[in-house]
Amino acid sequence: MADLDSAFREYYPPSREQRQAAMTEGMVCLDTNVLLDAYRFNPRVRDELLVVLEKLSNRLWVPHQVAFEFHKNRINVISDQAKSYTDALKSLEEFRGHFAENIISKIGHLGRTVALTKAEGEDIVRPILAGINSTIQEIGALQQRHGVHLDMITNDNVLARLESLLKGKVGDPYTAEDEEKERQEAQRRIDNKLPPGYADASKSDPHGDYLLWSQILREAKIRNAPILFVTRDGKSDWFRREKGQTISARVELIREARETAGCELIAMSTQTFLLHAREYLDAQVSDELLREVEKFPEPEDDLQPNSSARQSGDEVTFMTRVALHYLLKEIESERSRLRSLTSQAQRQMDHYSHLLEESDSPLERSVIEDQRGDSEDRLTALRRRIRQLSQTKNFLRSPVVINEGNSVGYPREHLERVLSIIGSQIIMRGLAARESEIAVTEDESDPRLPGTWI
Template sequence: MADLQGHAVNIESGNGSRSLFPGYYPLEHERRRDAFQQGLVSLDTNALLDLYRFTPRARLEFIAALTVIKDRLFLTHQAALEFHRNRLKVVDDRSRGVISEGKEVANSIGAAVPKVREFARRYQIEDNLRDDLITRMEELAKVTESTLREASEYDVRRESVRLGTDPILKDFDQLFDHRIGNPLSPADHKAALAEATRRRDNRIPPGYMDKKGGDTDRQAGDYLVWLQLLIEAKKHDRPLLFICNEEKEDWIYKHSGETVGPRPELVLEFQEQVGTYFHMVNVTGFLLNAKSLLGTTVSDTTLSEAQAFSPVRKVSIRYGVGMGVDMADMPTSDIEKMESALNQLATELRQNGVVPEVAKPLRGTGARGRTAYSLEVDEGIRASLQITSEVDDDREVFRILVFKIHSRPQKLRGTR
């Protein structure tokens, strides 16, 4: 066997893979533990606003977990500003959601009425029995809607939020007393806005998914949070625990729809700028680890609530005329079948974490879309769909448009 000793090559400037590409390696347990137990801790705006989404018990548990680490909390000026700007909006969104989704449940009960009428006609059910059943269904729909609305009320009143006298704001003030960073100087702020624009134009995270147009400061919000985190973290020889509910691709690295972790570019930038490391978790992850690493009490119901507060994606489902198809030419029974199928699509989307808005039938041609689908409405009837998406503030909005309805020739005139 050949003697290979003494032939090693010394790479003077060589590095290990973990030091060059830290964002592609998961943090070891010891580092995650140290981030929770010793690190500087900060929150993004959406995580803070969960305080207004939680029920009272869950809110108390979240605040208790943050109180344990109060002496290590830091909040960027930008996150605090956005928190104050959006408090009332979150309360209003919750109220509107309760009303709209309650109506949606009630409407699903009412949607069965035509089927009952058709069933009664086909199988010769007496009119008085049919009418009695329909009356009961309509009453059930009303009771269901009102009961859901009453059950969804919680202890935060809109007026107190508007006036700044709500209990959540008092808890916020106590948690972050003397722990909110200063704003950037005018010169630094101007430079930061220019850098945010450069990064957005070159798709450098974070912030390039923020809505374009409008107020320049708001477009730069994510980058301002990141910059202020870097500035503060440089003052402390500690890791950073960042509690962040972001799911957009300019913060989160995903593969085939699965969340892997924070964007590797952010992990590397933090390491190069600060000299330590940062660990990013959402509110659910923070609460889950708070039980084992901080010794706080977190119930399963609180974890379930936190999981339900993932950033909401809205879907606007539009269906109507396109490419020569006129709904006036379609029999009522076929329109009902089409609407039923589209509502079923909305239900499936909701089950996958997408909240739909079902619009009224519209006339007109469809817009160009990114993705095309074909939906089975009924035997011999299909709807062609196009889906477009855009980022609107902190939500990804999908618009689904039925741009063509395929039907049997004798049932639908005017098709091409």
């Protein structure tokens, strides 16, 4: 007679002992997205990941289907990474051109309106252009450090490192006859919503996940070792989730591994694998590597060159976010400067209030009241600008949900608004820098104010 746990072991989360056995003794199988992510990491983080994988030695194994998908999509990933930099730089170049064509003339009009000298007008323009040029240079330097560019298509040092890592560790392909049979089984599973692979029914090749799974089972049966499958694919046809929590691999897959290959199955995200590598393999896994892995979305589009995410208008890629990061730092710096001026203005107003309490001369009190009124106006303007900067910062840090909630990013029209606001904030900083004298806007709802564009 069976026990409660032994007869239904697939319903239990992996125990600590099972995880340790998988990490130290198991056959570690990588999904395609893990290999492709090597191109997405910066060089230091990439090296760290590959060193962890090297620790696995001969226990590391890649199904033939994974190797095929990797080579099929490698150039697309390289191109996407290069395009990220190109798009970011293009957006900034366009903004610089827009500034030169439109905003400088408006600053000239402002100078004629409020009687700025030529030097004062140049003092406003100079930091804006310097900020844009500095950001362009930062992105260019970041691209050089990242080391992923179109030249890698023919001279790929990442590929050379992966080839060395996986030498003798890639599975054999199916014969044409066996592959046809496996594809029929894959289609049967898709039709009946059986894992894995049914979540990929809309892909150009919907059978890929099942093919790599069947190859894993074939190799595991030969090795008679636990299976540790590492993937960034968190779809429901691989993982069992309850109430938003990931429990384990799908029950059906755990059962199939036992019945077909006579071994245990544990599926892990890349991040979870790295955390366990730190604990069980004594691997050097930095918090930076864990953060890099965590910020990547699930790889629904890795194998789809014309994916819906790219069609949806999400024009601001990761590197454009880097550009926004530097500009957000400018806004925060301006907020800090204005807070300091606000404190000074408040102290000055308190000083005039104290003088009013002590003065008995009507003429003196009249002068002090005028001075106190000027300080109060200045304090009001400072607080208004701090509030506008806070609103703008919150706007820039709030992504827009697109693609029916499945993707988060900045559509092109949102980016144009973002860049307009950032440019206006820099202009405001240049104006505010004129001997710390801040003009008072007559109406807080003045449409020229960046804060009201939100």
